[in-house]
Amino acid sequence: AQSVTQPDARVTVSEGASLQLRCKYSYSATPYLFWYVQYPRQGLQLLLKYYSGDPVVQGVNGFEAEFSKSNSSFHLRKASVHWSDSAVYFCAVSRTGGYKVVFGSGTRLLVSP
């Protein structure tokens, strides 16, 4: 069964700094990979997703993620964070041909002024 590990429960960065949120997945083949964001008192929203092609995938609001098959990773990056990026970020995986999406434990991002 597929699984996702987000090793950092909380990350604090200063506004304008760069950001990397880590995600490792476990699955024998190449899965569908996702990053979702959850703002306070809201549901999750998709930032970006990857299945094949260029390992660097662009998302909304300047976010991008890089897939690494050798490292089984799908890290999220942003060059310059804004205070409004403060939220909880979830990495997720879905197996090829499957519908069930498994989420990581989430990383709470706090952007300080």
Place this chain on the structure above:
Amino acid sequence: NAGVIQTPRHKVTGKGQEATLWCEPISGHSAVFWYRQTIVQGLEFLTYFRNQAPIDDSGMPKERFSAQMPNQSHSTLKIQSTQPQDSAVYLCASSPGGAGNTLYFGEGSRLIVV
């Protein structure tokens, strides 16, 4: 497009009572998912439907929890004899269907069992 609608947004129920949560998926979406979110366990998959048929309920507690999708416009999650450990935010999501499709989430129903 109204998005996924979940009702009620908040529900407080006494221990041992029944709680029913409702989800209206986005029109035209063929897949509906239920997740439970808590601080301790994070986002737990409960169950999903495709074209109203239950496909995978591997995350549903075997006792007290049941989910139905009687028509394409709504799904319900019912918890019988609620317990304090059932307190959580229950999230519903819908998807156009197909592997790798984006999940569109509702804002969740916060259940508090006292």
